[in-house]
Amino acid sequence: MPGGRPRSYDPEAALNAAMLTFWTQGYEGTAMSDLTTAMGMSAPSVYAAFGDKETLFRKAVERYMAGPGDYLRVALDQRTAEALARTFLHSAVEAVTGDDTPHGCLIVQSALAVNPRAASVQEYLTGLREDGVQILADRLRSFPGADGLPPGSDPSSLARLLVTVVQGLAVQAASGTERDALRTVADQMMLCWPRKAE
Amino acid sequence: MPGGRPRSYDPEAALNAAMLTFWTQGYEGTAMSDLTTAMGMSAPSVYAAFGDKETLFRKAVERYMAGPGDYLRVALDQRTAEALARTFLHSAVEAVTGDDTPHGCLIVQSALAVNPRAASVQEYLTGLREDGVQILADRLRSFPGADGLPPGSDPSSLARLLVTVVQGLAVQAASGTERDALRTVADQMMLCWPRKAE
DNA sequence: GCAGTTTCCTAACGATCGTTAGTAAACTAT
DNA sequence: ATAGTTTACTAACGATCGTTAGGAAACTGC
Numbered sequence: 098m099p100g101g102r103p104r105s106y107d108p109e110a111a112l113n114a115a116m117l118t119f120w121t122q123g124y125e126g127t128a129m130s131d132l133t134t135a136m137g138m139s140a141p142s143v144y145a146a147f148g149d150k151e152t153l154f155r156k157a158v159e160r161y162m163a164g165p166g167d168y169l170r171v172a173l174d175q176r177t178a179e180a181l182a183r184t185f186l187h188s189a190v191e192a193v194t195g196d197d198t199p200h201g202c203l204i205v206q207s208a209l210a211v212n213p214r215a216a217s218v219q220e221y222l223t224g225l226r227e228d229g230v231q232i233l234a235d236r237l238r239s240f241p242g243a244d245g246l247p248p249g250s251d252p253s254s255l256a257r258l259l260v261t262v263v264q265g266l267a268v269q270a271a272s273g274t275e276r277d278a279l280r281t282v283a284d285q286m287m288l289c290w291p292r293k294a295e
Numbered sequence: 296m297p298g299g300r301p302r303s304y305d306p307e308a309a310l311n312a313a314m315l316t317f318w319t320q321g322y323e324g325t326a327m328s329d330l331t332t333a334m335g336m337s338a339p340s341v342y343a344a345f346g347d348k349e350t351l352f353r354k355a356v357e358r359y360m361a362g363p364g365d366y367l368r369v370a371l372d373q374r375t376a377e378a379l380a381r382t383f384l385h386s387a388v389e390a391v392t393g394d395d396t397p398h399g400c401l402i403v404q405s406a407l408a409v410n411p412r413a414a415s416v417q418e419y420l421t422g423l424r425e426d427g428v429q430i431l432a433d434r435l436r437s438f439p440g441a442d443g444l445p446p447g448s449d450p451s452s453l454a455r456l457l458v459t460v461v462q463g464l465a466v467q468a469a470s471g472t473e474r475d476a477l478r479t480v481a482d483q484m485m486l487c488w489p490r491k492a493e
Numbered sequence: 494g495c496a497g498t499t500t501c502c503t504a505a506c507g508a509t510c511g512t513t514a515g516t517a518a519a520c521t522a523t
Numbered sequence: 524a525t526a527g528t529t530t531a532c533t534a535a536c537g538a539t540c541g542t543t544a545g546g547a548a549a550c551t552g553c
Contacts, residue, residue: 100498100499100549100550100551100552101497101498101499101500101549101550101551102498102499102500102501102548102549102550103499103500103549103550104499104500104501105500105501122409122410122411123407123409125323125324126323126409126410127410128410128539128540128541129540129541129542130539130540130541138501139501139502139503140502140541140542140543141500141501141502141503141542141543141544142500142501142502144541144542144543145499145500145501146500149541149542150541150542201407205407205466206407208466208469208470209321209399209403209404209406209407209466209469211320211321211324212320212324212325212326213320219470222470223470223471226467226470227472251479251483253479254479254480254482254483255483257476257479257480257483258460258480258483258484260463260467261460261463261464261466261467261480262456262459262460262463263463264462264463264466264467265458265459265460265461265462265463265466266459268403268406268407268459268462268463268466269424269458269459269462271406271407272406272417272420272421272424273421274425278455281449281451281452281455282452282455282456282459284452285449285452285453285455285456286456288489289487289488289489290487291486291487298519298520298521298522298528298529299519299520299521299527299528299529299530300518300519300520300528300529300530300531301519301520301529301530302529302530302531303530303531326509326510326511327510327511327512328509328510328511336531337531337532337533338511338512338513338532339512339513339514339530339531339532339533340530340531340532342511342512342513343529343530343531344530347511347512348511348512
Protein backbone atom coordinates (compact mmCIF):
# COMPACT_ATOMS: atom_id res chain seq x y z
CA MET A 98 0.00 0.00 0.00
CA PRO A 99 2.03 2.91 -1.32
CA GLY A 100 2.10 6.26 0.40
CA GLY A 101 2.14 8.97 -2.22
CA ARG A 102 3.34 12.50 -1.67
CA PRO A 103 2.98 13.59 1.96
CA ARG A 104 0.67 16.43 2.94
CA SER A 105 2.35 19.74 3.51
CA TYR A 106 -0.35 21.12 5.79
CA ASP A 107 -1.98 20.19 9.08
CA PRO A 108 -5.68 19.40 8.45
CA GLU A 109 -6.60 20.36 12.00
CA ALA A 110 -4.88 23.72 11.81
CA ALA A 111 -6.29 24.37 8.33
CA LEU A 112 -9.87 23.68 9.42
CA ASN A 113 -9.30 25.86 12.44
CA ALA A 114 -8.14 28.72 10.26
CA ALA A 115 -11.20 28.29 8.05
CA MET A 116 -13.46 28.37 11.11
CA LEU A 117 -11.88 31.60 12.34
CA THR A 118 -12.30 33.21 8.93
CA PHE A 119 -15.97 32.25 8.66
CA TRP A 120 -16.44 33.37 12.25
CA THR A 121 -15.12 36.82 11.44
CA GLN A 122 -16.72 37.41 8.06
CA GLY A 123 -19.69 35.06 7.88
CA TYR A 124 -20.39 32.57 5.11
CA GLU A 125 -21.09 34.95 2.27
CA GLY A 126 -18.61 37.57 3.42
CA THR A 127 -15.81 35.04 3.14
CA ALA A 128 -14.27 34.45 -0.27
CA MET A 129 -12.36 31.34 -1.23
CA SER A 130 -9.29 33.53 -1.58
CA ASP A 131 -9.70 34.59 2.05
CA LEU A 132 -9.83 30.94 3.03
CA THR A 133 -6.83 29.82 0.99
CA THR A 134 -4.78 32.69 2.44
CA ALA A 135 -5.80 31.92 6.02
CA MET A 136 -5.35 28.18 5.62
CA GLY A 137 -2.03 28.51 3.84
CA MET A 138 -3.20 26.23 1.07
CA SER A 139 -3.90 26.56 -2.63
CA ALA A 140 -7.48 26.40 -3.79
CA PRO A 141 -7.23 22.92 -5.39
CA SER A 142 -5.79 21.54 -2.15
CA VAL A 143 -8.71 22.95 -0.20
CA TYR A 144 -11.18 21.36 -2.58
CA ALA A 145 -9.39 18.01 -2.44
CA ALA A 146 -9.24 18.03 1.34
CA PHE A 147 -12.55 19.58 2.37
CA GLY A 148 -14.86 19.72 -0.65
CA ASP A 149 -16.52 22.87 -1.93
CA LYS A 150 -17.15 26.05 0.05
CA GLU A 151 -20.44 24.96 1.60
CA THR A 152 -19.05 21.59 2.68
CA LEU A 153 -16.05 23.29 4.23
CA PHE A 154 -18.36 25.70 5.97
CA ARG A 155 -20.39 22.91 7.53
CA LYS A 156 -17.23 21.26 8.79
CA ALA A 157 -16.15 24.59 10.25
CA VAL A 158 -19.53 24.93 11.97
CA GLU A 159 -19.25 21.44 13.44
CA ARG A 160 -15.84 22.29 14.78
CA TYR A 161 -17.16 25.55 16.16
CA MET A 162 -20.04 23.87 17.95
CA ALA A 163 -17.76 21.24 19.44
CA GLY A 164 -15.32 23.90 20.63
CA PRO A 165 -15.71 27.62 21.28
CA GLY A 166 -19.39 27.64 20.31
CA ASP A 167 -20.40 25.01 22.82
CA TYR A 168 -21.52 27.41 25.52
CA LEU A 169 -24.87 25.66 25.78
CA ARG A 170 -23.30 22.44 27.07
CA VAL A 171 -21.88 23.98 30.26
CA ALA A 172 -25.27 25.48 31.00
CA LEU A 173 -27.11 22.18 30.57
CA ASP A 174 -24.88 20.58 33.20
CA GLN A 175 -26.07 22.95 35.92
CA ARG A 176 -28.27 21.63 38.71
CA THR A 177 -30.97 24.28 38.88
CA ALA A 178 -32.97 26.25 36.34
CA GLU A 179 -31.59 29.51 37.62
CA ALA A 180 -28.00 28.31 37.46
CA LEU A 181 -28.65 27.12 33.93
CA ALA A 182 -29.85 30.53 32.85
CA ARG A 183 -27.05 32.38 34.57
CA THR A 184 -24.39 30.08 33.18
CA PHE A 185 -25.83 30.17 29.69
CA LEU A 186 -25.86 33.95 29.56
CA HIS A 187 -22.45 34.45 31.06
CA SER A 188 -20.66 31.76 29.12
CA ALA A 189 -22.24 33.19 26.00
CA VAL A 190 -20.87 36.63 26.84
CA GLU A 191 -17.39 35.23 27.35
CA ALA A 192 -17.61 33.18 24.17
CA VAL A 193 -18.69 36.07 21.95
CA THR A 194 -16.10 38.46 23.34
CA GLY A 195 -13.10 36.16 23.65
CA ASP A 196 -9.65 37.71 23.75
CA ASP A 197 -8.19 35.08 21.46
CA THR A 198 -11.11 34.59 19.12
CA PRO A 199 -13.24 36.73 16.80
CA HIS A 200 -16.12 38.53 18.47
CA GLY A 201 -19.65 37.35 17.84
CA CYS A 202 -21.11 33.94 17.10
CA LEU A 203 -20.35 32.03 13.93
CA ILE A 204 -23.90 30.74 13.67
CA VAL A 205 -25.56 34.13 14.04
CA GLN A 206 -22.91 35.83 11.94
CA SER A 207 -23.68 33.69 8.93
CA ALA A 208 -27.43 33.50 9.35
CA LEU A 209 -28.35 36.97 8.17
CA ALA A 210 -27.66 39.00 5.06
CA VAL A 211 -28.06 35.92 2.97
CA ASN A 212 -28.30 35.92 -0.79
CA PRO A 213 -31.01 33.62 -2.21
CA ARG A 214 -28.23 31.53 -3.68
CA ALA A 215 -27.08 30.54 -0.19
CA ALA A 216 -30.53 29.59 1.08
CA SER A 217 -29.47 26.05 1.98
CA VAL A 218 -26.88 27.44 4.37
CA GLN A 219 -29.46 29.66 5.99
CA GLU A 220 -31.83 26.76 6.54
CA TYR A 221 -29.04 24.69 8.04
CA LEU A 222 -28.17 27.40 10.55
CA THR A 223 -31.78 28.16 11.43
CA GLY A 224 -32.26 24.49 12.23
CA LEU A 225 -29.28 24.53 14.56
CA ARG A 226 -30.65 27.53 16.44
CA GLU A 227 -34.14 26.09 16.77
CA ASP A 228 -32.60 22.88 18.10
CA GLY A 229 -30.99 25.00 20.79
CA VAL A 230 -34.34 26.43 21.88
CA GLN A 231 -35.82 22.95 22.12
CA ILE A 232 -32.93 21.49 24.09
CA LEU A 233 -33.02 24.41 26.49
CA ALA A 234 -36.77 24.16 27.03
CA ASP A 235 -36.57 20.41 27.67
CA ARG A 236 -33.82 20.88 30.20
CA LEU A 237 -35.73 23.64 31.99
CA ARG A 238 -38.66 21.26 32.32
CA SER A 239 -36.49 18.46 33.67
CA PHE A 240 -35.43 19.96 36.98
CA PRO A 241 -37.20 18.37 39.94
CA GLY A 242 -39.23 20.45 42.38
CA ALA A 243 -37.37 23.27 44.00
CA ASP A 244 -34.53 23.18 41.48
CA GLY A 245 -36.87 24.02 38.63
CA LEU A 246 -38.88 27.04 37.60
CA PRO A 247 -41.46 28.54 39.92
CA PRO A 248 -45.06 27.42 39.30
CA GLY A 249 -46.75 29.24 36.48
CA SER A 250 -43.57 29.81 34.48
CA ASP A 251 -43.47 28.76 30.86
CA PRO A 252 -40.27 26.83 30.07
CA SER A 253 -40.62 27.33 26.31
CA SER A 254 -41.02 31.06 26.56
CA LEU A 255 -38.12 31.39 28.93
CA ALA A 256 -35.93 29.22 26.72
CA ARG A 257 -36.73 31.36 23.72
CA LEU A 258 -36.13 34.53 25.68
CA LEU A 259 -32.70 33.28 26.70
CA VAL A 260 -31.80 32.38 23.14
CA THR A 261 -33.09 35.76 21.97
CA VAL A 262 -30.88 37.60 24.45
CA VAL A 263 -27.86 35.54 23.48
CA GLN A 264 -28.43 36.26 19.80
CA GLY A 265 -28.64 39.96 20.60
CA LEU A 266 -25.40 39.66 22.56
CA ALA A 267 -23.77 38.05 19.53
CA VAL A 268 -24.92 40.87 17.25
CA GLN A 269 -23.47 43.50 19.53
CA ALA A 270 -20.24 41.63 20.18
CA ALA A 271 -19.65 41.39 16.45
CA SER A 272 -20.26 45.13 16.20
CA GLY A 273 -17.63 45.93 18.79
CA THR A 274 -19.61 46.40 21.99
CA GLU A 275 -17.37 45.95 25.02
CA ARG A 276 -17.40 42.78 27.07
CA ASP A 277 -18.32 44.64 30.26
CA ALA A 278 -21.41 46.13 28.66
CA LEU A 279 -22.57 42.67 27.67
CA ARG A 280 -21.85 41.30 31.14
CA THR A 281 -24.14 43.99 32.44
CA VAL A 282 -26.87 42.82 30.10
CA ALA A 283 -26.51 39.25 31.36
CA ASP A 284 -26.63 40.44 34.97
CA GLN A 285 -29.64 42.61 34.27
CA MET A 286 -31.44 39.69 32.69
CA MET A 287 -30.75 37.52 35.72
CA LEU A 288 -32.03 40.24 38.05
CA CYS A 289 -35.47 39.56 36.67
CA TRP A 290 -35.27 35.81 36.25
CA PRO A 291 -38.42 34.28 37.82
CA ARG A 292 -37.91 33.04 41.38
CA LYS A 293 -40.12 31.46 43.96
CA ALA A 294 -41.72 33.96 46.28
CA GLU A 295 -40.07 33.62 49.69
CA MET B 296 -35.01 76.56 -18.64
CA PRO B 297 -35.59 73.56 -20.85
CA GLY B 298 -37.01 70.32 -19.52
CA GLY B 299 -35.22 67.45 -21.16
CA ARG B 300 -36.50 63.92 -21.44
CA PRO B 301 -38.96 63.09 -18.67
CA ARG B 302 -38.21 60.42 -16.09
CA SER B 303 -39.86 57.09 -16.75
CA TYR B 304 -39.76 55.97 -13.12
CA ASP B 305 -41.10 57.17 -9.79
CA PRO B 306 -38.14 58.03 -7.53
CA GLU B 307 -40.19 57.34 -4.40
CA ALA B 308 -41.27 53.92 -5.60
CA ALA B 309 -37.77 53.11 -6.82
CA LEU B 310 -36.17 53.96 -3.48
CA ASN B 311 -38.84 51.96 -1.74
CA ALA B 312 -38.07 48.94 -3.88
CA ALA B 313 -34.38 49.32 -3.09
CA MET B 314 -35.15 49.50 0.62
CA LEU B 315 -37.19 46.31 0.48
CA THR B 316 -34.42 44.51 -1.37
CA PHE B 317 -31.74 45.55 1.12
CA TRP B 318 -34.12 44.66 3.92
CA THR B 319 -34.49 41.14 2.61
CA GLN B 320 -30.92 40.41 1.60
CA GLY B 321 -28.74 42.83 3.54
CA TYR B 322 -26.15 45.15 2.06
CA GLU B 323 -23.63 42.64 0.85
CA GLY B 324 -26.21 40.02 -0.07
CA THR B 325 -27.80 42.44 -2.50
CA ALA B 326 -26.28 42.77 -5.96
CA MET B 327 -26.78 45.75 -8.22
CA SER B 328 -28.62 43.44 -10.59
CA ASP B 329 -31.08 42.62 -7.78
CA LEU B 330 -31.62 46.33 -7.30
CA THR B 331 -32.09 47.21 -10.95
CA THR B 332 -34.61 44.40 -11.32
CA ALA B 333 -36.55 45.40 -8.21
CA MET B 334 -36.46 49.10 -9.07
CA GLY B 335 -37.38 48.55 -12.70
CA MET B 336 -34.49 50.69 -13.85
CA SER B 337 -31.29 50.14 -15.77
CA ALA B 338 -28.02 50.35 -13.89
CA PRO B 339 -26.92 53.70 -15.36
CA SER B 340 -30.25 55.24 -14.35
CA VAL B 341 -29.78 54.05 -10.79
CA TYR B 342 -26.31 55.58 -10.65
CA ALA B 343 -27.54 58.85 -12.12
CA ALA B 344 -30.45 59.09 -9.70
CA PHE B 345 -29.03 57.71 -6.45
CA GLY B 346 -25.25 57.44 -6.74
CA ASP B 347 -23.28 54.27 -6.13
CA LYS B 348 -24.39 51.25 -4.14
CA GLU B 349 -23.33 52.53 -0.74
CA THR B 350 -24.97 55.92 -1.26
CA LEU B 351 -28.16 54.23 -2.36
CA PHE B 352 -27.98 51.99 0.69
CA ARG B 353 -27.72 54.94 3.06
CA LYS B 354 -30.73 56.56 1.44
CA ALA B 355 -32.61 53.30 1.83
CA VAL B 356 -31.64 53.16 5.50
CA GLU B 357 -32.85 56.72 6.06
CA ARG B 358 -36.13 55.85 4.47
CA TYR B 359 -36.36 52.71 6.57
CA MET B 360 -35.74 54.59 9.80
CA ALA B 361 -38.30 57.22 8.96
CA GLY B 362 -40.88 54.58 8.09
CA PRO B 363 -41.19 50.91 9.02
CA GLY B 364 -38.02 50.94 11.13
CA ASP B 365 -39.16 53.73 13.41
CA TYR B 366 -40.48 51.52 16.19
CA LEU B 367 -38.41 53.37 18.76
CA ARG B 368 -40.36 56.60 18.27
CA VAL B 369 -43.70 55.21 19.43
CA ALA B 370 -42.03 53.84 22.52
CA LEU B 371 -40.42 57.16 23.42
CA ASP B 372 -43.82 58.83 23.42
CA GLN B 373 -45.11 56.65 26.26
CA ARG B 374 -45.68 58.18 29.67
CA THR B 375 -44.08 55.60 31.96
CA ALA B 376 -40.90 53.55 31.86
CA GLU B 377 -42.86 50.33 31.87
CA ALA B 378 -45.09 51.43 29.00
CA LEU B 379 -42.01 52.46 27.09
CA ALA B 380 -40.47 49.02 27.46
CA ARG B 381 -43.67 47.21 26.61
CA THR B 382 -44.36 49.36 23.58
CA PHE B 383 -40.79 49.11 22.33
CA LEU B 384 -40.77 45.33 22.49
CA HIS B 385 -44.17 44.82 20.97
CA SER B 386 -43.85 47.35 18.18
CA ALA B 387 -40.49 45.80 17.38
CA VAL B 388 -42.12 42.38 17.12
CA GLU B 389 -44.79 43.71 14.78
CA ALA B 390 -42.22 45.59 12.72
CA VAL B 391 -39.92 42.62 12.21
CA THR B 392 -42.74 40.23 11.34
CA GLY B 393 -44.90 42.47 9.16
CA ASP B 394 -47.33 40.83 6.76
CA ASP B 395 -46.53 43.28 3.98
CA THR B 396 -42.82 43.71 4.58
CA PRO B 397 -39.75 41.49 4.76
CA HIS B 398 -39.11 39.88 8.12
CA GLY B 399 -36.26 41.13 10.28
CA CYS B 400 -34.64 44.53 10.66
CA LEU B 401 -32.74 46.23 7.86
CA ILE B 402 -30.14 47.59 10.26
CA VAL B 403 -29.40 44.28 11.95
CA GLN B 404 -29.65 42.39 8.68
CA SER B 405 -26.83 44.37 7.13
CA ALA B 406 -24.66 44.70 10.20
CA LEU B 407 -23.23 41.20 10.30
CA ALA B 408 -21.39 38.97 7.87
CA VAL B 409 -19.52 41.93 6.58
CA ASN B 410 -16.57 41.70 4.26
CA PRO B 411 -13.64 43.98 5.19
CA ARG B 412 -14.35 45.91 2.00
CA ALA B 413 -17.69 47.06 3.40
CA ALA B 414 -16.31 48.19 6.76
CA SER B 415 -17.62 51.73 6.36
CA VAL B 416 -21.16 50.43 6.09
CA GLN B 417 -20.71 48.36 9.23
CA GLU B 418 -19.46 51.37 11.20
CA TYR B 419 -22.38 53.44 10.01
CA LEU B 420 -24.91 50.85 11.18
CA THR B 421 -23.18 50.24 14.50
CA GLY B 422 -23.36 53.96 15.19
CA LEU B 423 -27.08 53.97 14.52
CA ARG B 424 -27.65 51.13 16.95
CA GLU B 425 -25.53 52.67 19.70
CA ASP B 426 -27.47 55.91 19.25
CA GLY B 427 -30.60 53.90 19.98
CA VAL B 428 -29.21 52.62 23.28
CA GLN B 429 -28.32 56.15 24.34
CA ILE B 430 -31.68 57.64 23.43
CA LEU B 431 -33.48 54.86 25.24
CA ALA B 432 -31.39 55.24 28.39
CA ASP B 433 -31.90 59.01 28.46
CA ARG B 434 -35.63 58.60 28.12
CA LEU B 435 -35.76 55.97 30.89
CA ARG B 436 -33.99 58.47 33.16
CA SER B 437 -36.38 61.26 32.27
CA PHE B 438 -39.60 59.93 33.77
CA PRO B 439 -40.59 61.72 36.98
CA GLY B 440 -41.11 59.82 40.21
CA ALA B 441 -43.61 57.03 40.06
CA ASP B 442 -43.62 56.93 36.26
CA GLY B 443 -39.98 56.00 36.15
CA LEU B 444 -37.92 53.00 37.16
CA PRO B 445 -37.97 51.67 40.71
CA PRO B 446 -35.09 52.84 42.91
CA GLY B 447 -31.89 50.90 42.40
CA SER B 448 -32.54 50.16 38.74
CA ASP B 449 -29.87 51.03 36.21
CA PRO B 450 -31.37 52.83 33.19
CA SER B 451 -28.37 52.13 30.96
CA SER B 452 -28.36 48.43 31.64
CA LEU B 453 -32.07 48.16 31.07
CA ALA B 454 -31.83 50.15 27.85
CA ARG B 455 -29.11 47.87 26.57
CA LEU B 456 -31.05 44.79 27.62
CA LEU B 457 -34.07 46.01 25.66
CA VAL B 458 -31.99 46.68 22.57
CA THR B 459 -30.33 43.28 22.95
CA VAL B 460 -33.70 41.54 23.06
CA VAL B 461 -34.94 43.47 20.03
CA GLN B 462 -31.84 42.54 18.05
CA GLY B 463 -32.39 38.91 18.96
CA LEU B 464 -35.99 39.23 17.82
CA ALA B 465 -34.78 40.62 14.51
CA VAL B 466 -32.38 37.72 14.01
CA GLN B 467 -35.11 35.18 14.58
CA ALA B 468 -37.71 36.99 12.50
CA ALA B 469 -35.31 37.00 9.58
CA SER B 470 -34.82 33.28 10.07
CA GLY B 471 -38.52 32.56 9.87
CA THR B 472 -39.60 32.32 13.50
CA GLU B 473 -43.34 32.88 13.82
CA ARG B 474 -44.76 36.17 15.03
CA ASP B 475 -46.57 34.51 17.94
CA ALA B 476 -43.36 32.99 19.25
CA LEU B 477 -41.76 36.43 19.28
CA ARG B 478 -44.79 37.99 20.95
CA THR B 479 -44.31 35.42 23.68
CA VAL B 480 -40.71 36.53 24.09
CA ALA B 481 -41.81 40.14 24.48
CA ASP B 482 -44.44 39.17 27.03
CA GLN B 483 -41.96 37.03 28.93
CA MET B 484 -39.51 39.92 29.04
CA MET B 485 -42.19 42.23 30.44
CA LEU B 486 -43.13 39.67 33.09
CA CYS B 487 -39.78 40.34 34.68
CA TRP B 488 -39.53 44.07 34.05
CA PRO B 489 -38.56 45.77 37.36
CA ARG B 490 -41.52 47.16 39.29
CA LYS B 491 -41.96 48.92 42.57
CA ALA B 492 -42.73 46.55 45.41
CA GLU B 493 -46.37 47.06 46.36
C1' DG C 494 16.38 2.17 -11.45
C1' DC C 495 10.97 2.01 -12.42
C1' DA C 496 5.73 1.83 -11.67
C1' DG C 497 1.97 3.34 -8.71
C1' DT C 498 -0.15 6.68 -5.84
C1' DT C 499 -1.11 10.88 -3.62
C1' DT C 500 -0.54 15.80 -3.12
C1' DC C 501 1.15 19.92 -5.03
C1' DC C 502 0.44 24.32 -7.72
C1' DT C 503 -0.03 27.27 -12.04
C1' DA C 504 -3.32 28.71 -14.92
C1' DA C 505 -7.43 29.16 -16.47
C1' DC C 506 -12.64 28.42 -16.74
C1' DG C 507 -17.42 30.84 -17.14
C1' DA C 508 -20.18 33.70 -14.21
C1' DT C 509 -21.06 37.65 -11.72
C1' DC C 510 -19.50 41.67 -9.18
C1' DG C 511 -19.90 47.18 -9.15
C1' DT C 512 -19.34 50.67 -12.43
C1' DT C 513 -19.16 53.60 -16.64
C1' DA C 514 -18.45 55.17 -21.84
C1' DG C 515 -21.04 56.26 -25.53
C1' DT C 516 -25.18 57.04 -27.93
C1' DA C 517 -30.10 57.09 -29.01
C1' DA C 518 -34.51 59.01 -27.44
C1' DA C 519 -37.76 62.49 -25.57
C1' DC C 520 -38.69 66.54 -23.92
C1' DT C 521 -38.60 72.54 -23.91
C1' DA C 522 -37.43 76.95 -25.80
C1' DT C 523 -36.42 79.73 -29.58
C1' DA D 524 -37.11 73.07 -37.55
C1' DT D 525 -33.26 73.44 -34.67
C1' DA D 526 -30.46 73.85 -30.60
C1' DG D 527 -30.11 72.68 -25.84
C1' DT D 528 -30.90 69.61 -22.07
C1' DT D 529 -32.05 65.65 -19.55
C1' DT D 530 -32.92 60.77 -19.30
C1' DA D 531 -32.66 55.79 -21.00
C1' DC D 532 -30.31 51.90 -22.65
C1' DT D 533 -26.88 48.71 -24.87
C1' DA D 534 -22.61 47.15 -24.22
C1' DA D 535 -18.72 46.74 -22.19
C1' DC D 536 -15.01 47.63 -18.56
C1' DG D 537 -11.56 45.34 -15.12
C1' DA D 538 -11.97 42.77 -10.91
C1' DT D 539 -13.32 39.02 -8.33
C1' DC D 540 -16.38 35.15 -7.53
C1' DG D 541 -16.33 29.68 -6.86
C1' DT D 542 -14.40 25.94 -9.24
C1' DT D 543 -11.50 22.74 -11.97
C1' DA D 544 -8.13 20.81 -15.84
C1' DG D 545 -3.68 19.34 -16.33
C1' DG D 546 0.78 18.32 -15.11
C1' DA D 547 4.96 18.60 -12.10
C1' DA D 548 6.64 16.95 -7.53
C1' DA D 549 7.32 13.73 -3.65
C1' DC D 550 6.52 9.84 -1.55
C1' DT D 551 6.28 3.87 -1.20
C1' DG D 552 6.95 -0.66 -2.99
C1' DC D 553 9.39 -3.49 -6.30
